[in-house]
Amino acid sequence: MPMSDFRLKAFYSVAKNLSFTKASQELFVSQPAVTKHVRELESLYQVRLFDRLGNKISLTEAGRVLLEHCERILQEYRKLEFDMHLLKNEYVGQLRLGASTTIAQYVLPPILARFTEKYPQIEVSLIDTNSRNVEQALHEHAIDLGMIEGVFRAPTLKYEPFLCDELVPVVSCMNTDSEIPDELTLDELRAMPLVLRERGSGTLDAIEMVLAEQGLKLSSLNVRMHLGSTESIKSFLRYSRCMGIVSIFAVERELKEGLFRIVEVPELTFKRHFCFVSVQGQEAETSVIFSRFVRQCLQSR
Structure with a gap:
């Protein structure tokens, strides 16, 4: 500018x-x-x-x-800068991302590394927070594009699914004296000590929605603790006999290394979609390029 x-x-x-x-x-x-x-x-x-x-x-x-007025003017400046450079086949601009914690930590890092290599003149910033805060940042024009795991929908925002995710109940394999079976009934799940994400997280929203389909409330479960990140849950589980419910993307390495194991609950399937989210009618050019790039990367996985 x-x-x-x-x-x-x-x-x-x-x-x-x-x-x-x-x-x-x-x-x-x-x-x-x-x-x-x-x-x-x-x-x-x-x-x-x-x-x-x-x-x-x-x-x-x-x-x-x-x-x-300033918000609109600065947005137009960013668009002007992008369009003028595009005349010379140069991609120059700013991309302000907000991503929910699970996506920011386990899905985005390799994609962002490849994106910044391909588009070195696009300045990228990332806010890592929970889904509700990402939506709030969009409303406040603090970011251009959000990536969330939430199941609730704000009417002023546009949601586009880009990746299917599954939440899995996991326990530590380090407690050899643990008698937690490989499969639980709903009654057994109610008694199981749980550690879950915090209020406002897309993960907890998804869990509550699946429970509601079975006529269960979160308050009917034995929730010992809410933690503010999936990494905190994983660290806690290593030293605990509790069970966590987290994204499969978050525990891929631990499952391969035999540190955690999945506990099946046949009556519950915790599936959801990760979504791009933007303000209706206000998608920046850099956001369009990035969302297209993400889809291409995921297709080639």
């Missing part, structure tokens, strides 16, 4: 972070420089953009109006 327009970027960063310090870190410029750009905008429009109360700031009404 031309330097003459950098003040919009500075304002946008301050407005989103509600912090001049965080904005300076995000933009790799000094805090006085960020303050100078914001003051130039305030002088230009003869308005105050932020209210300051002690160490905290908040947007004024004028600031909220500018932020609304």
Whole structure:
């Protein structure tokens, strides 16, 4: 973006972070420089953009109006930059991804490595969080494209499945004295101590939906603990007699190495789809290129 327009970027960063310090870190410029750009905008429009109360700031009404326009303007700048370079068969731009934890840790790494090799001039950033937070980031225009495992659907967002996943109940093989059988009935499952993902995760949403189909509630199970990542669950299971329910992609290595084993629950099948998610009618060009690339990579697996 031309330097003459950098003040919009500075304002946008301050407005989103509600912090001049965080904005300076995000933009790799000094805090006085960020303050100078914001003051130039305030002088230009003869308005105050932020209210300051002690160490905290908040947007004024004028600031909220500018932020609304700023989001659209910066999006158009990104589109302009991409289209102008495309005239020379160059793919240049920015791709801001948000992915749920399971996808970010177990599906994306090899794909991102290949993507950045093929498109070295597309600047990629990735937020790794749970499905609900990814959807929130899309609504706040903090990311261009989400990749989630959630089963709920927000009406303002567009969902496109790209990969089938299965959640599997697993236990550690390290506890040789464990008497957990290879197959459980629903009654046995109710008594089994479980460690599961946290509220807001797509994994827990999917588990609850499958349970509901059998007339079961999560509260009827013996859930000992909720943890904020699949890696935490895996680490916990290594030293525990509990059972976890996680994506098959997350435990491929442990199953091959004999560290974990799958426990079948014939009455329950935990299948779901990983989905691309974007704001209706606002898909960036870099998002289209990336989603197409992901599908090609998965087809060649």
